[in-house]
Amino acid sequence: ETGVTQTPRHLVMGMTNKKSLKCEQHLGHNAMYWYKQSAKKPLELMFVYNFKEQTENNSVPSRFSPECPNSSHLFLHLHTLQPEDSALYLCASSRGEFGEKNIQYFGAGTRLSVL
Amino acid sequence: AQSVTQLGSHVSVSEGALVLLRCNYSSSVPPYLFWYVQYPNQGLQLLLKYTSAATLVKGINGFEAEFKKSETSFHLTKPSAHMSDAAEYFCAVSHSYNTDKLIFGTGTRLQVFP
Numbered sequence: 608e609t610g611v612t613q614t615p616r617h618l619v620m621g622m623t624n625k626k627s628l629k630c631e632q633h634l635g636h637n638a639m640y641w642y643k644q645s646a647k648k649p650l651e652l653m654f655v656y657n658f659k660e661q662t663e664n665n666s667v668p669s670r671f672s673p674e675c676p677n678s679s680h681l682f683l684h685l686h687t688l689q690p691e692d693s694a695l696y697l698c699a700s701s702r703g704e705f706g707e708k709n710i711q712y713f714g715a716g717t718r719l720s721v722l
Numbered sequence: 723a724q725s726v727t728q729l730g731s732h733v734s735v736s737e738g739a740l741v742l743l744r745c746n747y748s749s750s751v752p753p754y755l756f757w758y759v760q761y762p763n764q765g766l767q768l769l770l771k772y773t774s775a776a777t778l779v780k781g782i783n784g785f786e787a788e789f790k791k792s793e794t795s796f797h798l799t800k801p802s803a804h805m806s807d808a809a810e811y812f813c814a815v816s817h818s819y820n821t822d823k824l825i826f827g828t829g830t831r832l833q834v835f836p
Binding site: 611613616638640647648649650652655657662663697699701703708709710711712713714715716 | 726731754756758763764765766767768771812816818820821822823824825826827828829
């Protein structure tokens with residue numbers, strides 16, 4: 608098992624669809640993150656969960672809804688997206704403990720295309 | 723506020739040549755600095771990190787980076803490029819070891835020619 612696994616790897620959806628991205632980490636970490644990676648732009652941190660509790664929401668539109676049922680799983684629920692939401696969505700995890708939060712391990716990402 | 727600037731969105735080198743990828747940071751406090759690599763169709767992998775210990779940091783795959791406070795730089799180097807080094811490289815900064823927030827640069831794509 609790789610450390611951080613994301614499914615699906617590719618997703619095409621219409622603007623009226625509802626879909627979910629899944630992330631699973633096998634590293635025993637306590638913190639999980641969603642990032643958006645768009646062409647020519649820096650990675651944007653979207654959400655942070657520590658010990659299943661959301662601790663950061665960087666002004667992300669409500670059409671993105673995260674869910675963290677336990678420390679190993681993280682979901683990103685999508686609905687009524689816009690074409691500008693097309694991007695690579697990366698999940699990451701860290702130990703989440705004092706002194707280890709900024710050492711993050713990334714999954715391979717989900718390439719999302721919104722038509 | 724912190725920021726990272728990566729000079730050059732594309733760098734091309736010949737196999738066996740020196741690799742130099744530039745990163746300059748802005749931070750009001752002593753920074754923690756990172757280099758990540760992203761191979762095609764993969765996530766980001768940590769290459770190396772600077773956490774206020776030695777200014778010359780050695781990472782994986784023969785890469786190293788030197789923290790220069792006077793120049794606010796953290797450039798990534800490798801003495802001899804290999805074809806397998808072709809990837810996108812990201813510099814990132816955080817203001818503390820106890821923060822989740824990493825500020826990333828826009829990345830530099832490295833091409834290696836035979």
